Amino acid sequence: MTLSFSPTQSQFLALQQAINKDRITQLVSDHQQGKLSPDDKSYYESLITQFIELIKLPDSAHLAMQLLPEFKITVPALLDGMAYRAVSDKNPKACVFAAYMIDQSLLQRDMTPLFNVIIEFGTPELWVELVKKVNNAPADRIVEKVYQCDKSVQTYWEQQIL
Numbered sequence: 001m002t003l004s005f006s007p008t009q010s011q012f013l014a015l016q017q018a019i020n021k022d023r024i025t026q027l028v029s030d031h032q033q034g035k036l037s038p039d040d041k042s043y044y045e046s047l048i049t050q051f052i053e054l055i056k057l058p059d060s061a062h063l064a065m066q067l068l069p070e071f072k073i074t075v076p077a078l079l080d081g082m083a084y085r086a087v088s089d090k091n092p093k094a095c096v097f098a099a100y101m102i103d104q105s106l107l108q109r110d111m112t113p114l115f116n117v118i119i120e121f122g123t124p125e126l127w128v129e130l131v132k133k134v135n136n137a138p139a140d141r142i143v144e145k146v147y148q149c150d151k152s153v154q155t156y157w158e159q160q161i162l
Contacts, residue, residue, distance in 0.1 A: 008057040012067070015050040019070050028072045047071065051078055055085040061094035068097075074105045087113045092122035096130050103134045111136075119145055124153050128160040 005013065027040045051071070055064050064082050071078060079102050086094035095114040102109050115138050118130055127142045146157045 008054070008060045008063065011050070011054045011057055012060070012063040015047070015054055015067060018047060018050060019067065021070065024070065024072055031073065044073075048075060048078065052081055055081040059089055061086040061089040061091040061098075065094050065097045068101065074107075076105075076107055079105060079107060080109070083109070083111075083114055087117055090117055090121055092118045092120075092126050096122070096126050096133070099130065099134045099137070103136075115141070124149070124156050128157065131161060 023040070023043065027036065027044055030036045030040060048071075051064065051067065054060050054067075061082070064085055068078060068082055079098065082094070083098040083102060086098045095117045099111050099114045099118070102111060102114075111134075115130075118126055119138070119141055122130075124146070127146065130137045131139050131142060143157075146154055
């Protein structure tokens with residue numbers, strides 16, 4: 001039996017194999033000390049390029065969110081790309097992750113598209129996670145959605161938030 005991977009899976013596996021955690025840790029340290037070698041810079045730029053190629057592919061948001069933390073240095077293009085793919089895939093879990101990462105990075109971004117996917121396609125658990133983890137999450141819109149749901153969702157929300 002031959003295994004067959006989709007282009008998205010193949011790109012994910014290639015990037016996963018290219019990531020050397022020890023090298024990235026050392027690279028971050030060298031970068032902070034202003035001693036980044038041309039080889040390390042080239043390696044890191046190669047990883048960024050591969051990540052961008054991954055997020056261009058459909059249904060890659062859930063895979064990209066597994067790899068983004070490995071980069072260790074905030075790269076706005078990666079966060080923006082992750083957010084774009086999460087919204088394009090309509091993946092509420094990836095949208096919560098992207099919103100959290102953007103919020104923590106202190107980048108000024110309009111997260112409305114992320115919030116829209118989370119509210120429309122998310123679960124009560126994801127709504128709670130969003131409100132607890134992301135500054136300026138649209139709690140009023142989520143509360144409105146919660147109270148359009150059945151009593152069990154309302155009870156869950158109240159237990160988790162109130």
